[in-house]
Amino acid sequence: MAEFHKADIEKLIDGVLPWPATQDIIKSPKDSDRFDKYIEIMQERVTFKETILLPLTPMLFIVSADGARVVKCRCGHDFGDYRTNWKLSSLIHVRDDEASLGEIYKGREMPDPSWTQLREYICPGCGSQLEVEAMPRGCPPDFEFLPDLDTFYSEWLGRPLPDSVASEDKTLETIADWSAAK
Amino acid sequence: MMSEPSLKEQLAAYEALFEKTGHLYGYESLARKESDPGTYEAVWHILSNICNAAWSVGCMASTSPVAAEGGDALWALHTPTGDAICVSRGITAHPGLLADMIKNFIRLGYEDHPGFENGDIFENNDPHYGGIHTPDFDMCMPIRYKGKLVAWASSVTHVNDVGMAQPGSIGFLNPNVFADGLTFSMEKVGESDRYYPWYDLRIRSRTRTPDYVLGDARGRLAGCITIRERLFEVIEKYGLDFILDASKEYVEDSRRYAVSRVRTQAIPGRIRKSQFKDLAMKGKRVLDPSQDIDCLFNLPMEMTVNADATVKLSLRGASGTVPFGQNISPTALKSGLLNGYSHIVGFDMFNSGPTASWEVEMPPSGSWANPFEKDFFASSGVAWAPAVIWMSSLYEVFGRLFQMRGFVEEMAAGAATTMTAEFAGQTQLGMYLASLTLEQASNGSPARGYADGENSAWCIYTPNADFGSAEVIEGYLPIMYLGRNIEPDSGGYGQFRGGLGHTAVWMIYGTTGIDYQCGCAGMRSKVLPNHGMYGAYPTWPDRPSYAHDTNLKELIDAQKPLIHERGPAEDPTITRIITARQMEDAAIAPFITPEPLQNYDVILHPVSGAQSMGDPITRDPISIEEDLNKGWTSRRVAEEIHGLVVKQESERDFIVDVAASEKRRQQIRAERIAKAVPFKEWWAVERTKIEARENMDEAVLHMWRTSMELSPSYGEELLAFWALPDDFVF
Numbered sequence: 001m002a003e004f005h006k007a008d009i010e011k012l013i014d015g016v017l018p019w020p021a022t023q024d025i026i027k028s029p030k031d032s033d034r035f036d037k038y039i040e041i042m043q044e045r046v047t048f049k050e051t052i053l054l055p056l057t058p059m060l061f062i063v064s065a066d067g068a069r070v071v072k073c074r075c076g077h078d079f080g081d082y083r084t085n086w087k088l089s090s091l092i093h094v095r096d097d098e099a100s101l102g103e104i105y106k107g108r109e110m111p112d113p114s115w116t117q118l119r120e121y122i123c124p125g126c127g128s129q130l131e132v133e134a135m136p137r138g139c140p141p142d143f144e145f146l147p148d149l150d151t152f153y154s155e156w157l158g159r160p161l162p163d164s165v166a167s168e169d170k171t172l173e174t175i176a177d178w179s180a181a182k
Numbered sequence: 183m184m185s186e187p188s189l190k191e192q193l194a195a196y197e198a199l200f201e202k203t204g205h206l207y208g209y210e211s212l213a214r215k216e217s218d219p220g221t222y223e224a225v226w227h228i229l230s231n232i233c234n235a236a237w238s239v240g241c242m243a244s245t246s247p248v249a250a251e252g253g254d255a256l257w258a259l260h261t262p263t264g265d266a267i268c269v270s271r272g273i274t275a276h277p278g279l280l281a282d283m284i285k286n287f288i289r290l291g292y293e294d295h296p297g298f299e300n301g302d303i304f305e306n307n308d309p310h311y312g313g314i315h316t317p318d319f320d321m322c323m324p325i326r327y328k329g330k331l332v333a334w335a336s337s338v339t340h341v342n343d344v345g346m347a348q349p350g351s352i353g354f355l356n357p358n359v360f361a362d363g364l365t366f367s368m369e370k371v372g373e374s375d376r377y378y379p380w381y382d383l384r385i386r387s388r389t390r391t392p393d394y395v396l397g398d399a400r401g402r403l404a405g406c407i408t409i410r411e412r413l414f415e416v417i418e419k420y421g422l423d424f425i426l427d428a429s430k431e432y433v434e435d436s437r438r439y440a441v442s443r444v445r446t447q448a449i450p451g452r453i454r455k456s457q458f459k460d461l462a463m464k465g466k467r468v469l470d471p472s473q474d475i476d477c478l479f480n481l482p483m484e485m486t487v488n489a490d491a492t493v494k495l496s497l498r499g500a501s502g503t504v505p506f507g508q509n510i511s512p513t514a515l516k517s518g519l520l521n522g523y524s525h526i527v528g529f530d531m532f533n534s535g536p537t538a539s540w541e542v543e544m545p546p547s548g549s550w551a552n553p554f555e556k557d558f559f560a561s562s563g564v565a566w567a568p569a570v571i572w573m574s575s576l577y578e579v580f581g582r583l584f585q586m587r588g589f590v591e592e593m594a595a596g597a598a599t600t601m602t603a604e605f606a607g608q609t610q611l612g613m614y615l616a617s618l619t620l621e622q623a624s625n626g627s628p629a630r631g632y633a634d635g636e637n638s639a640w641c642i643y644t645p646n647a648d649f650g651s652a653e654v655i656e657g658y659l660p661i662m663y664l665g666r667n668i669e670p671d672s673g674g675y676g677q678f679r680g681g682l683g684h685t686a687v688w689m690i691y692g693t694t695g696i697d698y699q700c701g702c703a704g705m706r707s708k709v710l711p712n713h714g715m716y717g718a719y720p721t722w723p724d725r726p727s728y729a730h731d732t733n734l735k736e737l738i739d740a741q742k743p744l745i746h747e748r749g750p751a752e753d754p755t756i757t758r759i760i761t762a763r764q765m766e767d768a769a770i771a772p773f774i775t776p777e778p779l780q781n782y783d784v785i786l787h788p789v790s791g792a793q794s795m796g797d798p799i800t801r802d803p804i805s806i807e808e809d810l811n812k813g814w815t816s817r818r819v820a821e822e823i824h825g826l827v828v829k830q831e832s833e834r835d836f837i838v839d840v841a842a843s844e845k846r847r848q849q850i851r852a853e854r855i856a857k858a859v860p861f862k863e864w865w866a867v868e869r870t871k872i873e874a875r876e877n878m879d880e881a882v883l884h885m886w887r888t889s890m891e892l893s894p895s896y897g898e899e900l901l902a903f904w905a906l907p908d909d910f911v912f
Contacts, residue, residue: 092858104719106751
């Protein structure tokens with residue numbers, strides 16, 4: 001089993017590892033401690049102290065916070081329970097007409113605004129553009145990933161988390177609350 | 183003495199063993215691998231090389247432009263019960279189809295009648311029996327050694343013309359199956375290594391380019407005979423028992439590899455990715471009045487990685503069939519998926535193994551992905567088109583999983599599209615030709631987790647991306663290349679950008695008239711890809727240009743500048759340089775030119791780049807400076823989308839002010855926060871717009887209606903999300 005230096009993994013993540021070394025990583029059998037090293041690197045890069053359980057994206061992390069599992073941005077902004085689509089706690093900017101789409105796509109590049117809208121999800125804490133969706137009106141936002149964290153830690157990594165929670169999608173519960181408050 | 187079970191009995195027994203043990207053929211251990219790993223590995227490479235030798239022999243024997251120049255073909259070796267053991271280079275969407283075809287021949291009882299003998303040739307290109315679309319001729323030959331059936335050789339080639347209603351092989355315009363052309367429906371088409379005479383006669387009377395179609399048949403046969411003869415040599419050297427055992431172990435080994443890769447490099451859970459593709463045909467040249475419509479496809483992907491590292495895929499929510507050639511059978515869809523999965527997960531030994539580790543839920547009956555139960559005569563003229571866009575999601579989905587585990591070197595963003603260029607008419611040699619160019623086989627590759635994608639070096643359906651030599655293509659077709667350029671900014675905008683695509687600039691020359699068929703084998707022209715991974719902007723829609731009845735000859739005679747590239751999106755070169763009776767500078771594809779093109783007409787055919795990943799304002803300023811100085815991005819994109827402060831010393835001498843750019847980027851972050859609204863606030867307004875169907879094209883509304891009707895649970899979730907009444911209908 002291969003083993004790579006944490007410093008090289010950091011360079012790889014940042015896209016600055018020289019190509020021969022990158023090729024070496026690509027071609028070698030995978031390093032079994034990669035996840036732990038990756039978490040370690042990310043933990044050093046975030047502004048919060050809570051333990052990262054899973055890097056959901058390069059910017060968003062599921063963390064253990066006072067017994068709860070919540071999604072946090074690198075900047076520390078809290079998006080709430082990981083079982084509810086974090087986009088519901090995000091800022092959103094939607095381009096659904098020629099003027100706003102035209103800021104990105106010019107002339108022949110312009111999509112048809114009656115067929116598609118561009119949704120930009122912005123972190124309220126740091127202004128990072130976290131995800132962009134291109135969807136026709138009516139499409140609910142993608143809940144990209146609902147991990148089965150307990151299975152992952154207990155069965156795949158062999159080190160169960162201290163507590164366990166049911167891996168169920170809670171997004172519609174939030175919607176129901178909003179709907180009731182309408 | 184007990185007689186050997188029939189192939190049908192063996193197939194059933196293997197299925198039962200897999201069900202019982204979870205291991206293919208019940209192989210809980212890999213005895214040959216464990217006892218003699220060196221020979222096991224060596225024979226694998228020998229068998230792989232045999233398949234690649236078949237590819238070289240077959241493509242050269244074929245002589246058709248698609249196979250000989252494009253290599254758009256594939257050969258494979260199979261176990262006696264049909265599983266693909268190993269596969270050549272070429273169009274890797276097909277091993278699943280070829281394996282299923284052999285199994286179908288076995289299940290249909292062909293072993294008893296007409297029997298499986300050395301030299302027999304069987305074919306299928308009929309989507310109703312597992313084919314993908316009629317131009318892809320799937321073929322197989324049984325291999326008997328000393329009387330025993332020990333393997334199968336198989337092949338597929340993509341023929342130039344299969345006698346569809348419209349010339350060529352990308353049958354996007356076919357309104358129904360009756361326009362899909364010549365079919366061979368699970369047929370025995372030859373014996374003793376020769377096609378039957380009537381096979382030749384059918385092709386001559388029912389296709390427009392019979393010499394090329396028969397050339398492909400010759401190529402398939404030559405490749406399969408190559409496999410058979412060389413396999414005999416391998417059996418003589420290593421022994422029949424070893425080959426029979428090891429062949430099955432390679433398949434089970436590959437299944438184990440795919441499962442283990444998911445377990446060690448991914449995360450269990452549920453992943454969702456919406457995806458859409460358009461087919462806007464209203465007002466265009468069509469074959470049937472029912473086709474004067476615009477369509478939008480819903481191509482949702484829900485993937486569940488289970489605790490045992492098996493994978494389940496669902497198409498719940500897929501929209502309905504279309505009166506065009508863009509419907510695909512579940513069998514063909516699964517084979518196409520094997521192609522994508524093999525790129526991303528199970529690529530150590532490419533064969534049937536990984537398919538056993540995942541389950542594809544039967545797509546909604548009556549959807550584009552399962553058409554025949556409700557619309558038996560739906561066309562599959564270019565079935566690959568919606569499937570390939572769906573498959574693009576698989577790259578991003580697994581890219582996300584690999585990131586979470588820290589394996590950024592395995593990540594990919596979404597794929598590029600497949601927009602074809604096909605010509606039908608008289609060539610410069612005075613002969614009739616209907617043929618694809620190969621431009622589409624050289625997209626940009628997806629952005630990686632550590633770097634940009636590669637330019638013009640990737641193709642979703644073949645690992646050996648190759649757009650062919652311009653000079654050779656000019657020999658086949660009445661076109662001359664005025665340009666073949668990397669297209670700036672065609673890989674989306676992100677921290678790491680997709681590899682850029684290219685644009686071919688053609689002048690028609692040497693014909694009395696030729697149709698340009700800008701075909702859809704998986705492209706978008708009205709909507710954007712839903713591939714804004716980690717905050718990137720996706721690639722723009724596919725928009726070709728052409729000019730008919732032009733002033734190009736006058737420009738040549740006067741030795742004035744010609745057209746060699748597309749130019750800026752808002753100031754296209756074609757409108758600056760060319761005058762024409764008919765001009766489209768941003769045509770909505772796909773289409774066939776309303777009139778045949780003539781000499782000195784111009785086409786600009788863009789081949790797309792792939793998708794980006796990451797917030798565009800986090801892209802390394804120096805990488806952008808390099809792109810600027812290579813002409814791969816524009817100053818507008820650098821400044822307005824990447825947030826750079828740029829100085830220009832001369833045409834190709836841009837300098838980025840890094841410190842000023844950092845300040846500008848901070849400012850952009852603040853502007854974003856000020857401009858955006860809380861999601862809840864947007865949701866409250868948006869749901870009223872949805873309820874009022876505000877600014878929703880009829881194609882969008884029709885898509886939602888069929889998606890919700892065919893998958894009620896998908897519809898219920900959509901209504902619940904927007905808090906719409908239970909009886910709401912789009």
